[in-house]
Amino acid sequence: MSQDTRVDKVIAESVASDSNVVNQNSVVESKAKKERRKRSVAWDHFTSTVDSEGIKKGVCNYCKKEYLADTKEHGTTAMLGHIRKCKKIPCNVDTRQSKIAFQPVTGGNKGDVSIVSWKFDQEECRKALCRMIILDELPFRFVEKEGFKQFMKVVQPLFRIPSRTTVTRDCFDLFDEEKNKMRSIFKETQQRVCITTDTWTSVQRINYMCITAHWIDKNWTLHKRVINFCPISSHRGEDLAKGIVKCLHEWGLHRIFTVTVDNTSSNSVCVAELSKQLTK
Numbered sequence: 001m002s003q004d005t006r007v008d009k010v011i012a013e014s015v016a017s018d019s020n021v022v023n024q025n026s027v028v029e030s031k032a033k034k035e036r037r038k039r040s041v042a043w044d045h046f047t048s049t050v051d052s053e054g055i056k057k058g059v060c061n062y063c064k065k066e067y068l069a070d071t072k073e074h075g076t077t078a079m080l081g082h083i084r085k086c087k088k089i090p091c092n093v094d095t096r097q098s099k100i101a102f103q104p105v106t107g108g109n110k111g112d113v114s115i116v117s118w119k120f121d122q123e124e125c126r127k128a129l130c131r132m133i134i135l136d137e138l139p140f141r142f143v144e145k146e147g148f149k150q151f152m153k154v155v156q157p158l159f160r161i162p163s164r165t166t167v168t169r170d171c172f173d174l175f176d177e178e179k180n181k182m183r184s185i186f187k188e189t190q191q192r193v194c195i196t197t198d199t200w201t202s203v204q205r206i207n208y209m210c211i212t213a214h215w216i217d218k219n220w221t222l223h224k225r226v227i228n229f230c231p232i233s234s235h236r237g238e239d240l241a242k243g244i245v246k247c248l249h250e251w252g253l254h255r256i257f258t259v260t261v262d263n264t265s266s267n268s269v270c271v272a273e274l275s276k277q278l279t280k
Contacts, residue, residue, distance in 0.1 A: 042079040062088035140164040192257035237269025
């Protein structure tokens, strides 16, 4: 009986010893797996190595530049910075290098294209974005929507999407730029300009006036531009004339050929007042 007890004790000790060994091996394996697991995207472009002194380093797969890569002491910030600058990485493009692009021919047949040089320009892309927002009457927060961000990642990953605050400022800058161009055109041209006006009241009971300029250039091309869209104090003829004169002075327009208005009674007073102001 005692002999059987001793045998059972030996077997139990042996099983416990084996379980300890298994547990130790599993701990070692889990540690090894934990050390091998690298979550940073930097390791998609770097290879982990250990030099003769036992120092962990990351070697760029393209230019073979080395960085200290001990995750506890150095991290991967330096390697991530290198990825954005390394010229040998295929996904990095030199934005100063011109490329050949195909551009549709204006007024040509369907499928007609011309070969032009093209290179990425962040500022020009921002201007094009502002024009799209203005033409399509999009909200400024459109640039912060996830769908637009995903679209730009596919279309042009190099484009840094500005915030809605920056886009708002860019739209005002674009307006000032185009306004200065129009001023130069009005200053250089000798043709007389015709203007048309219209007024209305919004549902918020705010009075508005729109002024449009029409003129023919030296090539006999008719142009039309909205030169003012502003609130006015009332629909009285004197107030309308005052707003029109202020707009004309702002644009430097002094050679007015005709003024076209609708048939409301206040416009008769407006036209009479304009005649006085423009013939001084």
